[in-house]
Amino acid sequence: MDNLVKRAKELLENKTVQVVIGYEAGPTGVIRPAFITDPEKAGKLIYNDKCDQNLAVYLTKKEVKNFGKMAIVATLPVMRSIMMLISEQQLFAESIVVLGISADGNLLDIADINIMQGYIEKSDLSNPEKYKALLAELNKLNPEEKFAYWQKELSKCIKCYACRQACPMCYCTRCTVEVNQPQWIPVQANTHGNMEWHILRAMHLAGRCISCGECGRACPVGIPCHLLTMQLTDQVYTYFKVYAGTSDKMNSVLSTFEPNDKESFII
C-alpha cells in the first residue's frame, strides 16, 4: 500500500490533517490501530485483509479529536460509520479526510462526502456473506432452540461492554446501562441481565447498525452478539428498504416513519 503511505505522508506534511488513523502491525504481528502524527512515521501504515477493525470508533474519541483534523483509513464499513456519525451530528464532514479502501484493497480517491456516498451506494450493503449463513442457520431454529441458544451464549457475557465500546455508533457519553434511576439494566452479569443488555443494544442499533461485525469481534468471550444487530439490519431492509450509513443526511429508521409501514401482528 505504497499509495496509502504516500497519501498519508502528504496529508501530514502539508498539514491538511494532524493525525492519520490507520492500521499497523504490532510487535506480535497482530494488526492494530495506529495514530500517525509525524509524516516520517507514515511508513508504519499498512493495509491488508486482516485489517478488519472498524476505525470509525476513534472519530468520536476526545483524545484523538484533540489532534485536530483527522484522516482515516476507511473500508466500506468505516465509510458507512462516518455517514452515520455525520447524520447523527457527532462528526463534521470538514473535520476528516477519508482514505477510502476499495473491496479489493486499493486506495480510493474520496474527495468529498458525495463521492463517498456514490461509492457506498454502488456497494453491496447487506450483511457480510460469512454472517449470512450463520443468521440463516439460527433463523431455522424453533423458538425454544433459539431461546436456549441465546441463553447459553449470553450466560458467558461478563458485561465488559467491549461490544459497546468497539461500536462506532455507541458514542453516548452515558449509556442506558449506566442509568440507575431507574436501574433499566441489572448491573450484575447474569444470564437475565445480560440478555436485557443485549436486547437493549440491538434495539438501539436497529436501523443504525452498519454491519461491520465489530461488536462480535471485540467480545473477549466470543459471544456472536453481532448477529443480533445484523438480524435487525436484515429486517430493517425487509420492512423499510433502507440500509444504514448510505448518506450523511440519512434519517434513522426508528426516528422516522411512513404512514403505510406494513406489519401483520397488530390487531
Place this chain on the structure above:
Amino acid sequence: METTRKLIRKQSVEKLYNALTSNRQVYAPVVAADKQIEYRYNPGFAEVTFGHIRSTLSVKNVVFPKVENLFFYTNARSESTITDIDMSRIPEVVLWGAHPCDNAAFDTLRSIFCWDIKDEFFSKRLEKLAVIGLSCHLSDEYCFCTSVGLSPDSKKGSDILLSLLKNGDYHADILTEKGNEIVKSAADLFETVSDEKEVITEVKQKFSHEQVTSKLSAAFEHPFWVENSLRCIGCGACAYVCPTCACFDIQDETRGKNGKRYRSWDSCGFGLFTLHTSGHNPREVQSQRWRQRIMHKFSYMPERNESLGCVGCGRCSSGCPVDMNIAEQLEALQNI
C-alpha cells in the same frame, strides 16, 4: 508444611479426578464448542483439557464471583429486616488444572481483600478452595510470568502442583495441608517419584518489574500514556479477564418489598468508574485510565500491598480487541 513430591501415573490422574468429583465440586478447564477454554463444574474427565495455554477468563471467580450477594432485605411498613447470606451454602471447590500464574493470583487477591479487615465472602470461598495446579508445558507470545517474578512451574497458590513428564505421567508436588488431605484420600494413586524429566515450557523474560516499578514513580505525567493508549476503546475486558483485578461495585436491587445488596465486577477502564455526582471526572480520558491500570498494578500495589498486581498470564493482551499489549508497554516503560 514440608513439601513432598510424588508421582501420579497418567491413568491414575483420571481416577483422582473421578474420585474428587464424586464428593465435591471440581472446577476444571474444558474446550468449549467455540474453541474457547472455559472452566466448568464437574465436567466429564474426557472433556477436561490438559493442553491449554490459558483459559479465556481467569479462575478468580471461584473466590471473587462476577456477582456476590451480600445480604437480602425485606421492607415492611415500619422497619426493614436483613437476612444474611448462609455462608454454609458456599460449596467446597477443587480447582483443577489451573496454571501457576492463575494460582499465584490468589495471593495477590488476598493482599487486596484482606489487607486490613478480612473480607468474609472472599475468605470463606478461599478457605473452601483446594487448588490442584498444573505447571505449564506450553506457552505463547503473550506469556510473561518470568518478568513478574513467577515461572511456568511456580508453586505459589497451589495446594498440589502437577507437572507433566515426558512419558505422560505427572509429578505431584504436595504443597499444603489441604493438598496433603487430598493425597491421603486417594493415597494408592500416588507413587514414588521417578527420574523422568518434567516438561516445562520456557518463557522469556521481557522486562524487569523492579525497574518498571522504579520508573513509574516519576512517569505520571509522561507523554507515554497518551501515545500508547490512543487505541484503547475503554472496555472492561482486560480487567474482567485479569486474575488479580479486584474492583467491584455495590448495588441494591429492590422488587416490591424484597431486595438484595450485591457486589459485581467493575473496571477502571470504564469512563464512569470515577465519575463524580458533580459531573467532574478525575480520570476524564482513556489515557488516564490506562495509566491508572498500570500504575495500580506495578506501582501502588507493590508500595501498599507489597505484592505486584500482575501475574504475567497475558490474558489482558490476548483478550484485548485492540492489541493493548501490556508486556510490550511495560518493556517500553522500563526504558523511558
Place this chain on the structure above:
Amino acid sequence: MARIGVFVCHCGENISATVDCGKVADTIGKLKHVAYSTEYKYMCSDPGQTLIKDAIREHKLTGVVVSACSPRMHEPTFRKACAEGGLNPFLCEMANLREHCSWVHEKNELTTEKAIDIIRTQVEKVKLNSALQPIRVPVTKTSMVIGGGIAGIQAALDIANCGHKVVMVERSPSIGGHMSQLSETFPTLDCSQCILTPRMVEVAQHPNITLYTYAEVESVEGFIGNFKVKIRKKAKSLDEKACTGCGLCTTKCPQKKIPNEFEQGMGMRPAIYVPFPQAVPNRPVIDKEHCTYYIKGKCKVCEIVCPTKAIRFDQPDEILDLEIGAIVVSTGFDIKHADFFPEYGYGKYKDVIDGLQFERLASASGPTAGAILRPSDGQVPKNIVFIACAGSRDPAKGIAYCSKICCMYTAKHAMLYKHKVHEGNAHVFYMDIRSGGKNYDEFVRRAIEEDYVNYIRGRVSTVYERDGKLIVKGVDTLLGAQPVEIVADMVVLATAGVANPGAEELAQKLHVSYDSHKFFAEAHPKLKPVETNTAGIFLAGACQNPKDIPDSVSQASGAAVKVAALFSQNGLTREPLVAFVNRTAPPMYSTCVGCFLCQSVCPYQAIEREDFKTRDGKIIKTVAKINEGLCQGCGTCVALCRSKSIDLYGYSNNQVYAEVVALLNEF
C-alpha cells in the same frame, strides 16, 4: 419520607358493589409510606373533597391517590381539591377502580385484589411525582394571514373585527385570489367580483389590518403566541405614497406583449401594470423580468410620464421583522397545467383550455368582455366539450383525490355557455357527478334539464385536431360502453386542483406537515380541521385541499375564531406535563450526546439545540433542549432517547418503571 394519602371511593354502589372497599382501604393502609387510607361514599362530592383537604393538612400528606373513577373524568376535580388543601396539584394521582375494575368484573376476591393492585401501583407512582407549576407563555396579539384570497380575506376581517391586529401577506400585487378571476359563482350565479370587491376594499381600509402585497414570508421562528416572522416585501419600483393610481404609466408602457396572468394568458399586459381594474391596492408594480429598463438599461417611459414622480427604479427589496402570535395559512391552490395532458392536446391546441381560462372568457371584465369566443380564431364555438375529472381521481397520474369543485363549476360553465350561445351544443364527459351541498344538485339538474347540457358518463381518451376541428374521442358507459366521437370547436378541461407551487417550501418554513400532494395537513381530520399540528398555526381555504367558496369562507371564520380565542387570553397556561432534557454539572452539562434523533421524532418541532460555550465563545457541547411552549408531552422522544437523557414530567422513566414493578410484585 413520603406520606401518601389514599381515598377509596364507593361511587354510591358503583364500586362497592363488586369491590370490597373496606378491605381495600385497610390493605393499602398497611403499605409502607401510606400515612392515611380511608373510604367514602362519594369522593367527588363536597364532603368527599373536604375529606381530602383536611387529611392533607392533618396528616401532612406529600401525595394523594384518589381511588375512584377514570382520571379522564375527575382528575381535574381532585387535583383542584389537592391544590386547595395546600398540596401541589400534580402530586395527586387517580386509581381507576370504576371503569377499569368494578364495572367490568364480577364481585369476587380477584376483583378486590385487582383494585388493591391498581391503587398500589398509583401509590408507587405518586411517590415519584414532582411538584410542577403550570407553564405560562405570553401571547403577542397580532396575527398574520398568509395569502389574500377569499379565505384569507374572510379570516383577516373576522379577526380584525374582534379587535385584534392582522398582518396580511400576499404574494401577488393584489389581493383577491382566484375568486377575483371567476365570472359567476355556483349555485346562485351571482357575479364573483361584485361580492368580492367590497371585502377587498374593507381589508385595505380596516384600521386593524396591515396589508403587504407583493410580499412573501421569508422565515418563521418561535412558537404559539410568540412567532418571529421575517417578510420580504419585494420591490414594486414605486413610491406607493406618491402614486395616485392614475394609470398613465400603464397605458404608456411600450412593452405591452406580456401574457396577462390574471387573464390566464388569454390577454396581454404591460411591464408596469395593475393586475386587474378592481385590484387592491390599486397601484402598479413593475415586472422586472419584462421591463425594458431592467433588461436593457434604458426606457424609463413610465418615469417620464408619471405626474407625481413616483417611479423608483433603484428600490430594493425590504425585509420586515414582525412579532406574531398566531398564523392563518390561506395560500390557496393551483390547477394542473399543460404538460400533464398530452392526450388532450392542452398546450398544443389553442382551443383546448382549462376551467380558469373559461372563467375569464365568460367574465364580463375578461378579454372578450364576456363573449364565449374561440381563442384560435375568435369564432363562437358551436360545439363545446367539457371534460370533468381532467387529472383528478386518476391514481395512475398521481392525483388520486377528487378535486371537489370541478363537477359544480363544469355545470356552471356549461350553463353559462348555453346562456350565451343559445344555439350551441354543450357536452360534459364525467365520471360521477358530485354535487353534495346546499342547492348544488338542483343546480346540476337545471343544467341538464333546463339548459339541455348533454352529460355523457365516461372518460375521454384523446383529443386531437383535424381540419380545424377538435375530435374528442371518449366512451359512454351508460350506453354499453359505446365509443363516442364528438367534433368540437372548443374543449374545456376541468383540470385537477393541486397545491400551490411553493406550498411545500412554505410548509417547511412554518414547520407544518403536509400530505403527499403537498396540501397542508390538518391536525386531526375530524376534530381539528382548521388546526395544524403546530400550535398557533391554522388553515383556511384551499391550501388544505380543493374547496369551493362557501367551504373556504366557513373554514376561514373557524380559523379566525381559533385565533380570537387564543388572543382572548393574556397568556397561555399549559399543563406542565412536558418533556425535558437533563442538565448536569460541567464538563458534561447533560448526558445528552446531541444525536438529535429526537428532533425528527418530535411531531411539534419542540426540540431545540443548546450550545455550551467557553468564555471565549468556543462551543464545547451541543445538546437538545425542549421548548416547553411547543412540547405537547407525547413522550415519543423519551422512549427513543438511547442515553435516557430526556424524560417526561408526569410519566417519567422512574414512575412508569415503578408502576410495572408495583403491579407485579408483592409489597
Place this chain on the structure above:
Amino acid sequence: MSDFEPKVVAFVCNWCTYAGADLTGTSRIKYASNVKIIRFPCTGRIDFMLLLKAFANGADGIIVSGCHPNDCHYTSGNFHAKRRWIMFKELMDFMGIDMNRITFSWVSAAEGAKWADVVNATVTRIRELGPYVSYKEMVDKSVEEEVKNG
C-alpha cells in the same frame, strides 16, 4: 393448569385505548380481571424495555395498545411505536422470546367492546400457554448463578 391465573399487564395510551377501556366500563362489558392497565400519554412513550421488565417481574402476558394509525392525539406517536414494535418483535422472534405472549392492538376510544375482546382473547391465549416458565426460569436461574459462583 385450570387454576392458573395469568398476570397480564396492559400498556395503553391515554387518548384512545385508556378511553376505550373507560367505555368498556361505562358499557358494563365484562372481561377477565387478570389485566391491569398502565397509562401512558401515547404509545410513542412506551419504552420497549418496559415490556421486558414486565416479563422479568413475573408477567405472563402483555398487551400494548394505542390509537389507530392516523388517529394519534399527537399525530404520529403511534406510527413511531409501530416501527419500534416491528423491530422489537423481529428481535424477540430471533431470540426465541415468545411473542405470542404479547398482544399489540389499536383500540380507539369508541371501541369499548373491542377492548374487552382484546383482553379476553389475550387472557384465554395466555391461559393456554401457561405461565411463562422459560423466562421465569431464566430470571430465577440467574439469581441461582449468583449463589454458586458461575
Place this chain on the structure above:
Amino acid sequence: MKFGIYPGCSLTGSARDYNESVFALAEAFELEFTQIPDWNCCGATAAHNLNKELSLALPARILALAEKNGLDEIIVPCAACYSRLVVTQHELKKDPELKNRISEVIEMDYKGTSRILNVIEWIDKYIIPQLDAKIVNQFRYKVACYYGCLLVRPNKVLNYDRAEDPQTMDIVMTKLGATPIDYPYKTECCGAGFSISRTDIVSKLSGKIIEDAEHRGADAIIVACPMCHSNLDMRRPDINKYWKTEYNIPVIFVTQAIGQ
C-alpha cells in the same frame, strides 16, 4: 464502442430490411455490433400470458448471455423484444428472490447490469452526434411518426418518453431534416395482437392509422417496430381492400430514413 445486438425473430425474417438498415447504419457510423451468441426467443407472443416464469426466463437468458459476453449495452431494434427485455430486467430488479429462481432456471448468473437501448435511443445517443459530419441528403419530407404500443408502454417500466403523445422519434426525425406532422395516431393500436388470427381487424385499425397520415399530407410513415411495419406495409393490400382505398404512402423504418 462495442454493442450487443439482439435481433429477435422478426429481424431475421419478415423485417430483414430493418436488420440490414440497422447494420448499414452501424457500419456507416463506425459502430461495432456483436450479436448475442446463442440467442433465443424473447417470448413476446404468448409466453407472458401463459407462464410468468417462462416469460421472464427467456429474456433473462438473453440478458445473461449478454452479460457473460461483456456487452454493457444491447441494441434491441424490435419494439416487442425491447419491451420483453426491459420488463424482465425491471421485474427481476424488483424481486431478488425471483431473480435467484430465474437464475436457477436458466442455469446462468444474471445480474441485470446490461443497458437495453431501443433503436431510437441508440440513434439519439450514437448517430445524431455524428450526423452533421456524415449527412449526404437531408430527409426533407413530411413524416408521420408512428410509435405503436410497445416502444413507450408500460411507461412506468420502460421509463422512456411519455406514453401519450411521445416525442423522441419526432425529435430524431427533425434532426434529420424531416417535418413531423401533428399526428394523433402515434400510439393507436395497429391490431398487432390479431396479426395472424383476425386480419380484418388489422385492416380496420391499421387503415385508420394510414388514413390519418395520408389525410394530413404526410410523405411517409416512420416506424421502429417490425410488427408495426408488417401491419401497415405488408398488410396494405388487405387494408385497401377493406376500406376500398388506394393508399400508397410508404412505411419506412427510422433506420432506413437515416440511411437514405
